Amino acid sequence: MKASPTKAALALCVVSMLAGTSAAAQLTDSTAVQPVQWQTKELNGEVYVKASDIVKTLGGTGHYNSGTGHYQYTPSSPITEVVKSVSPSIVGIIGKPKNDRGSAADNRYNLGHGTGIVIGANGLIVTNAHVVKDMKQLVVVLADGKQYVGKTTHMDEESDLALVKIEATGLPVAALADSTQVEVGETVVAIGTPMSFALRNSVTVGVVSGMDRSIHSTYRLLQTDAAINPGNSGGALVNLKGEVIGINSLKLAAAGVDGLGFAIPADTVEYVLHHFVTYGKVKHPSLGFDLEESWAAIIGLPTDEPLKVVRVTSGSLADKAGIKAGDILYSVDDVNLRSLVDLNEHLKAYLPGDQVTLTLQSSGDIVQKKLALSESR
Incomplete structure (x- = not known):
């Protein structure tokens, strides 16, 4: 970096070597979502920006040495900046296990704990379902040490996610x-x-x-x-x-x-x-029958083997559609599926009651069947 020789320009540094640069310098950094605009000044054929603006935008520290006329900028670690940015939205969650019995119930040190992330400035926090499922008397502790009573408002064990609410406002959101x-x-x-x-x-x-x-x-x-x-x-x-x-x-x-x-x-x-x-809850759609992955899919090998129907509930929509144990499922709405996780990810785009077209092999024939999705229980 370069400092100007006058006192009025001690806080200026060079950002462009072209006198014709626009009056607003722009920096696109890997940590910036949008280009950053700084106020600039043209002096002796070069464009300058305040060093304090650079420090404010990029982090790090800067020091001007009047004896040498040099300005020294020391960038900070990007990890340090990330932690400074995100850590205020990370909270600790602590509570009593719901299954406390006998003397354990009276032991104030018998506590469970986990972590949460602020996703709403009004006190909405997302965490794992397994963190709060068996926990009572929730207390949420913010990064600055403030404590709030927490209440679990939503929980979905399939995804292992839950929402906790505290009575607070103006919280930093991740x-x-x-x-x-x-x-x-x-x-x-x-x-x-x-x-x-x-x-x-x-x-x-x-x-x-x-x-x-x-x-x-x-x-x-x-x-x-x-x-x-x-x-x-x-x-x-x-x-x-x-x-x-x-x-x-x-x-x-x-x-x-x-x-x-x-x-x-x-x-x-x-x-x-x-x-x-x-x-108010996650509406997990379901085909209404149980499937089995291939051996290769179970152990993690690349495979093109489809899924196999292993059980169909009697009287269900799938049963009425003629789907039976032993059928082979190739695709749902022309999307090929090779694992149960593939199927679950694909079904995120649907709701219970939506109709899909299944491509199956049944009794040796390739057939297509329309089926209304049910809700997973």
């Missing part, structure tokens, strides 16, 4: 990322409350290790090697733009296993939140 822009290998930051409530808003760093994972889940998950421990559940997995790409949900723990954490992608979070707000 932004959800576009899941289609997530890439394997990109740096991510996990923020949560691991192991002990005293460790709330702890930060770990890693990468997106994989996508489209299906580990004991209804929908696809993101895999990360960022450390996720008990209590991190419900916390944020954040990209370097400060956007939540997923909600940390589980970790595989076993001897010799390390760096296997999983998060619910932002698109599933948006799907569930939309249903919570619109219908």
Whole structure:
């Protein structure tokens, strides 16, 4: 950077070497959603911008040395900036286990805890369903230490997501990322409350290790090697733009296993939140019969093998449509399906009562049947 030689311009630095540059300099940074505009000044054939504006926009620190006439700018770590931006919207959730019995019920230290993310400035918080399912007397602690009584308003165990409400206003809200822009290998930051409530808003760093994972889940998950421990559940997995790409949900723990954490992608979070707000619950559509994956799909091998019908409820819409155990399901509305997670992801676009066209093999023949979706119970 370069400082001007006059006192009035001590806070100016060069952003362009062309005298003909527009009076408003623009910077497009990897952490910025929109171009940034700064007030500029043209001096001796160069365009200058206030150093304080750069520090304000990009973070870091700046210092002008009057003795040497140099301005020194030290950029901050992008991870530091992400944590500063997102951490205020991450909360700790603590409460008493609902199954307390006997002396445990009187033990004030017998508590469960997890993490949540503020998604509404009016006190709306999203977390994992398993965090709050068996918890009573919820207390939500904000990043600044303020405490509020919390109430679980919505819960969906299929997606492992829930909403908690506190009576607060003006809270900092986390932004959800576009899941289609997530890439394997990109740096991510996990923020949560691991192991002990005293460790709330702890930060770990890693990468997106994989996508489209299906580990004991209804929908696809993101895999990360960022450390996720008990209590991190419900916390944020954040990209370097400060956007939540997923909600940390589980970790595989076993001897010799390390760096296997999983998060619910932002698109599933948006799907569930939309249903919570619109219908009061998630209306999971169902074909009305049970399916079985191929051996290859179960162990994670690439496969083109379709799904097999293993049970049809007597008297159901599927039964009336002539679907029976042993039929092979190839597609729903011309979308080929190879796993149960594929099916569940595809059915996000439908509601119970919507009609779909199934392509099946039945008694050796390829047939198409129209079927109204039922609601999963």
